[in-house]
Amino acid sequence: MPDSDIPLPFAARTQRERVEPRLPLELEQTIFVLTAYVDPLSVPILMLVAWRVKDWVERLQYRVILFSGGLAGLDGERMYPHEDDDSFSRLLSLSPSLLRDSVRHLCLCQLPHHDVEALVTACPNVEDLWGGPERLDAIGALPLKRLHASLVPLFFPKPIEFQHPLFSRLTHLEIFDRQVSVELASWSGLAVLPHLTHLAFNDEDFLYIFPDILRLCPSLKVLALVLAYHGHPPRVSEELARDPRFVWMMCAQFIQDWHMGALSGADYWTRAEDFVARRRAGLLEYALEKDESGQLDIP
Numbered sequence: 001m002p003d004s005d006i007p008l009p010f011a012a013r014t015q016r017e018r019v020e021p022r023l024p025l026e027l028e029q030t031i032f033v034l035t036a037y038v039d040p041l042s043v044p045i046l047m048l049v050a051w052r053v054k055d056w057v058e059r060l061q062y063r064v065i066l067f068s069g070g071l072a073g074l075d076g077e078r079m080y081p082h083e084d085d086d087s088f089s090r091l092l093s094l095s096p097s098l099l100r101d102s103v104r105h106l107c108l109c110q111l112p113h114h115d116v117e118a119l120v121t122a123c124p125n126v127e128d129l130w131g132g133p134e135r136l137d138a139i140g141a142l143p144l145k146r147l148h149a150s151l152v153p154l155f156f157p158k159p160i161e162f163q164h165p166l167f168s169r170l171t172h173l174e175i176f177d178r179q180v181s182v183e184l185a186s187w188s189g190l191a192v193l194p195h196l197t198h199l200a201f202n203d204e205d206f207l208y209i210f211p212d213i214l215r216l217c218p219s220l221k222v223l224a225l226v227l228a229y230h231g232h233p234p235r236v237s238e239e240l241a242r243d244p245r246f247v248w249m250m251c252a253q254f255i256q257d258w259h260m261g262a263l264s265g266a267d268y269w270t271r272a273e274d275f276v277a278r279r280r281a282g283l284l285e286y287a288l289e290k291d292e293s294g295q296l297d298i299p
Contacts, residue, residue, distance in 0.1 A: 025052075029052075029056050032046055032049075032053050032056050032057055033056055033057060033060070035057075036056075036057040036060040036061075037060065040060065040061070040063075040064070040263060043057050043058070043060055043061040044061070047061075058098070059098060059101055059102040060102070061102075062091075062094070062098065062099065062102040062103050063102055063103065063104055063105065064104070064105040064259070064262045064263055065091070065103055065105070065106050065107070065119075065123070066107040066255070066259055067088070067107065067108050067109060067110075067111050067119070088111075088115055088119075091119070092118060092119065092122055096122065099122045099123050100122075100123070100124055100125060101125070103123040103125065103126055104125065104126060104127050104128060105126070105127070105128040105262035106119070106120070106123055106126045106128070106129050106130070106132070107129075107130040107131060107255060107258055107259065107262075108120075108129075108130070108131045108132050109130070109131050109255060113133065113134065116131075116132060116133050116138075117133050117135070117138045120132060120133060120138055120139055120142070121138070124141070124142065125142075125143060126142050126143075126144065127142075127143055127144060127145045127146065128144070128145065128146040128147075128262060129142065129144055129146070129147055129148065129149065130148040130149075130255070130258045131148065131149060132149055134150075134153040134154065135154070136154045136155060136164070136166065139154075139166065140164065140165060140166050141165070142166070143169055144166065144169060144170060145169050145170060145171050145172065145195075146170070146171065146172040146173075147166075147170055147172070147173050147174070148173075148174040148176065148258065149174075149175075149176055150175070150176040150177045151175060151177055152177050152180050154166075159186065160186070160187075160189060161189075162189030162190060162192050162193060163189070163192060167193050167196075168193075168194065168195075169195060170193055170195060170196055171195050171196060171197050171198060172196075172197070172198040172199075172269060173190075173193070173196060173198070173199050173200070174199075174200040174201075174202070174226065175199075175200065175201050175202070175206075176202055177203070178202065178203045178205075179203075182203075182205045182206050182208055182209055183209075184209045184212045184213075187206075187209060187213065188212075188216055190213060190216065190217055191216040191217050193217075196217065196219065196220065197219060197220060197221045197222070198220070198221060198222045198224075198269055198272075199213070199217070199220055199222070199223050199224070200222075200223075200224040200225070200226045200249075201224075201225055201226070202225075202226055202227065202228070204225065204227070204234045206225070207225060207234060207236055207240065210223060210225075210236070210240050210246060211237060211239045211240050211243070214240075214243055214245060214246070220245055221245060221273065221276065222245060222247060222269065222272045222273060222276055223243075223245050223246050223247070224246075224247045224248070224249050224268070224269075224272050225246075225247070225248050225249065226249045226250075226251050226254075226268060227248070227249070227250055227251070228250075228251060228252055228254060229250070229252070233248050234248060241286045242286075244276050244279035244280050245276055247272040247275050247276060249268050249271070249272060251268045
Protein backbone atom coordinates (compact mmCIF):
# COMPACT_ATOMS: atom_id res chain seq x y z
CA MET A 1 0.00 0.00 0.00
CA PRO A 2 1.47 3.40 -0.91
CA ASP A 3 2.49 5.55 2.02
CA SER A 4 -0.04 8.18 1.01
CA ASP A 5 -2.87 5.65 1.41
CA ILE A 6 -1.95 4.59 4.94
CA PRO A 7 -4.54 6.01 7.33
CA LEU A 8 -2.96 8.54 9.67
CA PRO A 9 -3.64 8.44 13.40
CA PHE A 10 -6.24 10.99 14.38
CA ALA A 11 -3.70 13.23 16.14
CA ALA A 12 -1.42 13.25 13.10
CA ARG A 13 -4.32 14.03 10.74
CA THR A 14 -5.42 16.88 12.99
CA GLN A 15 -1.89 18.28 13.11
CA ARG A 16 -1.56 18.13 9.33
CA GLU A 17 -4.94 19.82 8.87
CA ARG A 18 -3.82 22.64 11.14
CA VAL A 19 -0.59 23.16 9.21
CA GLU A 20 -1.52 22.59 5.60
CA PRO A 21 -3.61 25.21 3.74
CA ARG A 22 -7.14 24.14 2.95
CA LEU A 23 -7.47 26.46 -0.08
CA PRO A 24 -5.45 26.40 -3.28
CA LEU A 25 -2.26 28.32 -2.59
CA GLU A 26 -2.93 30.93 -5.30
CA LEU A 27 -6.39 31.66 -3.89
CA GLU A 28 -5.08 31.86 -0.35
CA GLN A 29 -2.39 34.30 -1.44
CA THR A 30 -4.94 36.47 -3.24
CA ILE A 31 -7.12 36.64 -0.11
CA PHE A 32 -4.28 37.69 2.17
CA VAL A 33 -2.85 40.24 -0.27
CA LEU A 34 -6.25 41.84 -0.89
CA THR A 35 -6.84 42.00 2.86
CA ALA A 36 -3.50 43.76 3.30
CA TYR A 37 -4.38 46.28 0.58
CA VAL A 38 -7.84 46.98 1.99
CA ASP A 39 -6.68 47.25 5.60
CA PRO A 40 -2.96 48.07 5.82
CA LEU A 41 -3.16 48.16 9.62
CA SER A 42 -3.76 44.42 9.54
CA VAL A 43 -0.40 43.62 7.94
CA PRO A 44 1.56 43.06 11.19
CA ILE A 45 -1.12 40.63 12.37
CA LEU A 46 -1.34 38.82 9.05
CA MET A 47 2.41 38.29 9.11
CA LEU A 48 1.97 36.14 12.23
CA VAL A 49 -0.33 33.64 10.50
CA ALA A 50 2.39 31.69 8.68
CA TRP A 51 5.75 32.19 7.05
CA ARG A 52 4.21 32.03 3.59
CA VAL A 53 1.75 34.78 4.52
CA LYS A 54 4.60 36.92 5.85
CA ASP A 55 6.38 36.51 2.51
CA TRP A 56 3.24 37.60 0.65
CA VAL A 57 2.30 40.70 2.64
CA GLU A 58 5.43 42.04 4.34
CA ARG A 59 6.36 44.27 1.44
CA LEU A 60 2.89 45.82 1.49
CA GLN A 61 3.66 47.13 4.96
CA TYR A 62 6.07 49.54 3.32
CA ARG A 63 4.17 50.38 0.14
CA VAL A 64 3.20 53.78 1.59
CA ILE A 65 5.67 55.63 3.82
CA LEU A 66 4.71 58.88 5.52
CA PHE A 67 7.14 60.93 7.57
CA SER A 68 5.04 63.72 9.01
CA GLY A 69 7.54 65.39 11.29
CA GLY A 70 4.90 65.41 13.99
CA LEU A 71 2.21 67.22 12.03
CA ALA A 72 -1.02 67.55 13.97
CA GLY A 73 -4.12 65.71 12.91
CA LEU A 74 -2.52 62.45 11.82
CA ASP A 75 -2.35 60.49 15.06
CA GLY A 76 -5.28 58.20 15.68
CA GLU A 77 -6.39 58.03 12.08
CA ARG A 78 -7.26 54.56 10.83
CA MET A 79 -4.76 54.73 8.06
CA TYR A 80 -1.37 53.22 7.49
CA PRO A 81 0.69 54.05 10.61
CA HIS A 82 2.79 57.06 9.68
CA GLU A 83 6.44 57.11 10.50
CA ASP A 84 8.14 59.61 12.78
CA ASP A 85 11.72 60.65 13.44
CA ASP A 86 12.20 57.87 16.02
CA SER A 87 11.52 55.18 13.45
CA PHE A 88 13.82 56.62 10.79
CA SER A 89 16.85 54.53 11.72
CA ARG A 90 14.74 51.38 11.98
CA LEU A 91 13.34 51.96 8.52
CA LEU A 92 16.76 52.46 6.96
CA SER A 93 18.02 49.32 8.71
CA LEU A 94 15.60 47.15 6.74
CA SER A 95 16.83 45.01 3.91
CA PRO A 96 17.78 47.24 0.95
CA SER A 97 15.89 44.92 -1.37
CA LEU A 98 12.74 45.23 0.77
CA LEU A 99 12.73 49.03 0.50
CA ARG A 100 13.67 48.90 -3.16
CA ASP A 101 10.88 46.48 -4.06
CA SER A 102 8.22 47.80 -1.68
CA VAL A 103 8.07 51.58 -1.37
CA ARG A 104 5.99 53.22 -4.09
CA HIS A 105 4.43 56.19 -2.23
CA LEU A 106 6.64 58.45 -0.13
CA CYS A 107 5.74 61.59 1.79
CA LEU A 108 8.60 63.53 3.38
CA CYS A 109 7.65 66.54 5.45
CA GLN A 110 9.65 68.53 8.00
CA LEU A 111 12.67 66.24 8.00
CA PRO A 112 16.32 67.31 7.85
CA HIS A 113 17.61 67.38 4.28
CA HIS A 114 20.22 64.68 4.88
CA ASP A 115 17.56 62.30 6.24
CA VAL A 116 15.28 63.03 3.30
CA GLU A 117 18.00 62.30 0.79
CA ALA A 118 19.05 59.12 2.60
CA LEU A 119 15.51 57.75 2.45
CA VAL A 120 14.99 58.70 -1.19
CA THR A 121 18.26 56.95 -2.05
CA ALA A 122 17.07 53.82 -0.24
CA CYS A 123 13.76 53.82 -2.17
CA PRO A 124 14.73 54.09 -5.85
CA ASN A 125 11.38 52.87 -7.22
CA VAL A 126 9.11 55.51 -5.71
CA GLU A 127 6.37 56.52 -8.14
CA ASP A 128 4.51 59.02 -5.94
CA LEU A 129 6.49 61.65 -4.01
CA TRP A 130 5.14 64.39 -1.74
CA GLY A 131 7.75 66.95 -0.75
CA GLY A 132 11.29 65.65 -0.71
CA PRO A 133 14.79 66.94 -1.39
CA GLU A 134 15.58 70.36 -2.75
CA ARG A 135 18.34 69.03 -4.97
CA LEU A 136 17.53 67.68 -8.40
CA ASP A 137 20.20 64.97 -8.31
CA ALA A 138 18.49 63.41 -5.28
CA ILE A 139 15.23 62.65 -7.09
CA GLY A 140 16.03 63.10 -10.77
CA ALA A 141 16.31 59.37 -11.48
CA LEU A 142 13.11 58.29 -9.69
CA PRO A 143 10.42 56.75 -11.96
CA LEU A 144 7.87 59.27 -10.74
CA LYS A 145 4.29 59.30 -11.97
CA ARG A 146 3.06 61.72 -9.31
CA LEU A 147 5.01 64.62 -7.84
CA HIS A 148 3.92 67.16 -5.25
CA ALA A 149 6.79 69.61 -4.75
CA SER A 150 8.36 73.01 -5.25
CA LEU A 151 10.15 73.00 -8.59
CA VAL A 152 12.14 76.24 -8.49
CA PRO A 153 14.55 75.08 -5.71
CA LEU A 154 15.31 71.89 -7.66
CA PHE A 155 16.71 73.84 -10.61
CA PHE A 156 17.86 77.07 -8.95
CA PRO A 157 19.56 79.26 -10.09
CA LYS A 158 18.65 78.04 -13.57
CA PRO A 159 15.08 78.04 -14.97
CA ILE A 160 13.01 74.90 -14.60
CA GLU A 161 14.04 72.39 -17.26
CA PHE A 162 10.82 70.62 -18.16
CA GLN A 163 12.68 68.35 -20.60
CA HIS A 164 14.46 66.74 -17.64
CA PRO A 165 13.80 62.98 -17.17
CA LEU A 166 12.24 63.84 -13.80
CA PHE A 167 9.11 64.88 -15.70
CA SER A 168 9.10 62.22 -18.41
CA ARG A 169 6.63 59.83 -16.73
CA LEU A 170 4.55 62.29 -14.72
CA THR A 171 0.79 62.09 -15.02
CA HIS A 172 0.01 64.15 -11.89
CA LEU A 173 1.95 67.26 -10.85
CA GLU A 174 1.15 69.57 -7.94
CA ILE A 175 3.33 72.69 -7.80
CA PHE A 176 4.00 74.16 -4.36
CA ASP A 177 6.00 77.18 -5.55
CA ARG A 178 4.85 80.54 -4.20
CA GLN A 179 6.02 84.12 -4.64
CA VAL A 180 7.82 83.25 -7.83
CA SER A 181 7.40 84.51 -11.37
CA VAL A 182 3.94 83.80 -12.73
CA GLU A 183 4.90 84.88 -16.22
CA LEU A 184 3.82 82.33 -18.80
CA ALA A 185 7.39 82.07 -20.13
CA SER A 186 8.47 80.41 -16.88
CA TRP A 187 5.81 77.70 -17.09
CA SER A 188 5.08 77.20 -20.78
CA GLY A 189 7.49 74.25 -20.70
CA LEU A 190 4.73 72.25 -19.01
CA ALA A 191 3.42 71.69 -22.53
CA VAL A 192 6.31 69.31 -23.30
CA LEU A 193 5.47 66.85 -20.52
CA PRO A 194 4.39 63.82 -22.56
CA HIS A 195 2.02 62.13 -20.10
CA LEU A 196 0.77 64.99 -17.93
CA THR A 197 -3.01 64.88 -17.43
CA HIS A 198 -3.46 66.41 -13.96
CA LEU A 199 -1.88 69.70 -12.90
CA ALA A 200 -2.37 71.75 -9.73
CA PHE A 201 -1.05 74.96 -8.19
CA ASN A 202 -1.37 76.18 -4.59
CA ASP A 203 -1.08 79.92 -5.23
CA GLU A 204 -3.90 82.12 -6.55
CA ASP A 205 -1.39 84.29 -8.40
CA PHE A 206 -1.06 81.52 -10.99
CA LEU A 207 -4.69 81.96 -12.05
CA TYR A 208 -3.39 84.69 -14.36
CA ILE A 209 -1.76 82.10 -16.66
CA PHE A 210 -4.30 79.27 -16.28
CA PRO A 211 -6.10 80.02 -19.59
CA ASP A 212 -2.76 79.96 -21.42
CA ILE A 213 -1.75 76.69 -19.77
CA LEU A 214 -5.03 75.09 -20.79
CA ARG A 215 -4.43 76.16 -24.38
CA LEU A 216 -0.82 74.97 -24.36
CA CYS A 217 -1.65 71.62 -22.72
CA PRO A 218 -4.68 70.17 -24.52
CA SER A 219 -4.03 66.75 -22.97
CA LEU A 220 -4.79 68.10 -19.49
CA LYS A 221 -7.88 66.56 -17.94
CA VAL A 222 -7.72 68.63 -14.74
CA LEU A 223 -6.15 71.99 -13.94
CA ALA A 224 -6.75 72.70 -10.26
CA LEU A 225 -6.17 75.54 -7.88
CA VAL A 226 -5.83 73.79 -4.52
CA LEU A 227 -6.06 76.00 -1.45
CA ALA A 228 -5.73 74.98 2.17
CA TYR A 229 -8.09 77.53 3.66
CA HIS A 230 -11.81 78.15 3.75
CA GLY A 231 -12.88 81.38 2.18
CA HIS A 232 -14.51 83.04 -0.76
CA PRO A 233 -13.63 81.31 -4.05
CA PRO A 234 -11.05 83.14 -6.16
CA ARG A 235 -11.97 85.56 -8.91
CA VAL A 236 -11.26 84.23 -12.37
CA SER A 237 -11.73 85.29 -15.96
CA GLU A 238 -14.83 84.21 -17.83
CA GLU A 239 -12.66 82.21 -20.24
CA LEU A 240 -11.21 80.19 -17.37
CA ALA A 241 -14.53 79.71 -15.62
CA ARG A 242 -16.07 78.34 -18.82
CA ASP A 243 -13.40 75.66 -19.28
CA PRO A 244 -14.68 72.46 -17.59
CA ARG A 245 -11.12 71.32 -16.86
CA PHE A 246 -10.57 74.13 -14.36
CA VAL A 247 -11.37 73.22 -10.76
CA TRP A 248 -11.05 75.19 -7.55
CA MET A 249 -10.44 72.81 -4.65
CA MET A 250 -10.38 73.43 -0.91
CA CYS A 251 -8.11 70.89 0.80
CA ALA A 252 -7.40 71.82 4.41
CA GLN A 253 -5.45 68.62 5.15
CA PHE A 254 -2.93 68.18 2.35
CA ILE A 255 -0.99 65.36 4.00
CA GLN A 256 -4.05 63.37 5.00
CA ASP A 257 -5.53 63.76 1.54
CA TRP A 258 -2.31 62.52 -0.08
CA HIS A 259 -2.22 59.63 2.39
CA MET A 260 -5.74 58.49 1.60
CA GLY A 261 -5.00 58.74 -2.11
CA ALA A 262 -1.91 56.58 -1.74
CA LEU A 263 -3.85 53.98 0.24
CA SER A 264 -7.19 53.93 -1.54
CA GLY A 265 -6.91 56.02 -4.71
CA ALA A 266 -9.49 58.50 -3.40
CA ASP A 267 -8.12 62.02 -3.01
CA TYR A 268 -8.65 65.56 -4.29
CA TRP A 269 -7.61 64.44 -7.78
CA THR A 270 -10.49 61.96 -7.98
CA ARG A 271 -12.89 64.56 -6.59
CA ALA A 272 -11.70 66.99 -9.25
CA GLU A 273 -12.22 64.36 -11.95
CA ASP A 274 -15.79 63.87 -10.77
CA PHE A 275 -16.36 67.62 -10.86
CA VAL A 276 -15.02 67.84 -14.42
CA ALA A 277 -17.17 64.89 -15.52
CA ARG A 278 -20.30 66.56 -14.16
CA ARG A 279 -19.37 69.82 -15.88
CA ARG A 280 -18.94 68.05 -19.20
CA ALA A 281 -22.25 66.25 -18.76
CA GLY A 282 -24.03 69.54 -18.16
CA LEU A 283 -24.95 68.56 -14.60
CA LEU A 284 -22.93 71.33 -12.97
CA GLU A 285 -21.95 74.81 -14.02
CA TYR A 286 -20.02 77.65 -12.45
CA ALA A 287 -22.31 80.51 -11.42
CA LEU A 288 -20.72 83.74 -12.63
CA GLU A 289 -21.29 87.25 -11.34
CA LYS A 290 -19.45 90.34 -12.54
CA ASP A 291 -18.30 92.88 -10.02
CA GLU A 292 -17.65 96.57 -10.73
CA SER A 293 -14.19 95.87 -12.14
CA GLY A 294 -15.58 93.44 -14.71
CA GLN A 295 -13.98 90.45 -13.00
CA LEU A 296 -16.01 87.33 -12.40
CA ASP A 297 -16.87 85.87 -9.05
CA ILE A 298 -17.54 82.20 -8.38
CA PRO A 299 -19.79 82.01 -5.32
